[in-house]
Amino acid sequence: MTAETTPNAMEAERKAAADWFHTLRDDIVAAFEAAEEGAVAGPSGDLSPAKFDVTPTPRTGPDGEDLGGGLMSVMRGGRVFEKVGVNFSAVSGTLGAGAIKAMAARGVPGIEEDPRFWASGISLVAHMQNPHVPAVHMNTRMFWTPSAWWFGGGADLNPPIPYDEDTAHFHATQQKFIEPHGEGLYPKLKAWADEYFYVPHRGRARGVGGTFMDDHNTGDWAADFALTQDIGRAFLPSYLPLIERRRMTPWTEEDRDIQLVYRGLYAEYNLVWDRGTKFGLATGHNADAVLMSLPPLAKWA
Template identity: 75%
Template sequence: MTEAMQAERARAADWFRSLRDSIVAEFEALEGRQTEGPHAALSPGRFEVTETKRRSDDASDAGGGLMSVMRGGRVFEKVGVNVSTVFGALGAQAQQAMAARGVPGMETDPRFWASGISLVAHMQNPHVPAVHMNTRMFWTPHAWWFGGGSDLNPCIEYAEDTAHFHATQQAHLDPHGADLYPRLKAWADEYFFIPHRGRARGVGGIFMDDRNSGDWEADFALVQDIGRAFLPAFVPLVERRRNQSWTEADRDTQLVHRGLYAEYNLVHDRGTKFGLATGHDANAVLMSLPPLAKWV
């Protein structure tokens, strides 16, 4: 591996960590601003931070990250913001999956390096949408690529909220090419779909994987702007809905919708499968699951 690639990997990992820090700070600030409603008497939620380690019997496999989880806050019922950087050799299952996706050289050389940020927020107020965001970089001796995106998961949809979320993402993607947002939106619609339910898990967003245009700097700039879009796309929706009153029927709707979310993440989500297959901390991989859910 060249010194240039080593430097690029370090820059990517540093970016994911800095994005994590800014999101954690803003979410804790939201908790402090919540002074109305049934949860206002609670102490403002704060993140519990735990170091995670990759689980492997091979001494050459290493890495880990930070799992930051807030539970039982004024605004957030449960939210996780995780970062990790792991490396070593893929296990047979993960190696086969990567080879099947067409990763060059993966059939004979399972070495890899991966770094990224993953976020899922489940809200106290049913009118505030749940949300997911992740961005990542993956490297092998034969290839590298970026991936990730963000999608909104309201149990009670408001057209203006959906429009704002999508418009903010488009504004951050348009400088990278006018055709990019429509393509990544369509990709999200396809990816965040629950086949066994015949429906999307939310109102979509953007998604990409295997992004390698041949220009590392351009692709890194794109993945940074996907990350930068998150707070301005989501926080105004929280501010708009966090003091809205709700009923027990609204809460029931929220819990049923969370069941759909859990089904998708356990059955179809590629990141969940990869994290478990590569031996990363199971609690960190599964932090996306809601604290409570319901099936009818």
């Protein structure tokens, strides 16, 4: 996790990472809007195709200094997506006491002596109209401090009504993109997702898994960035075929009830356990952007 490159080189690397996350955001937004336009038949075909509402999320310091920001992109009430958010950010600042303590406990070197940070990434959560189309989450990110840097992220599938063939496709595609980066890496990231996306107070997984990593630094920035890019590239081919496979499936009120109860579980996890939610709120990022992962409707049994 130690930072070993020169300041100028790391500045260039930070820019390369932020540019990539922004490009990935643009590609996914375009693909999701195309899915909306193409869904002219099916249970929600009588709805108008939705478009993303894009809101800048600037970040300023206590003296008005520019600390970066991002874009919050949310699409609601479409033919395919009931609510989907695709957020990009590139922010900097100084960590508060709680974040410093948490990172020191994770072994981040020098964080107590110099708590400045820079972070960039993309975060995505999609909640679907049709209960048979799985919800999905994806994020990739880079984090930097004066003495350390690392990458994190992954993607996981969250179907209210699981189908084995959908789960198999999602995992096989993730594996295809990750395997070239090292023998044994895909099983490691899959197991990490199973552990991370677990809801302790419910004693069950949030979904059917995927991949996840955090604090990833092998000492080779280019290799670690390449892995992070392929985690991002894997997302659309992992997920778009599932939309096409399930969006025409008729659903019942019972199916909708299952979906809404499942969304309650999803909301519980994100509010109580998710590290990204806690970090975003603790560091003063736009609260609406941090909480865009919450579903538009949910219920508890």
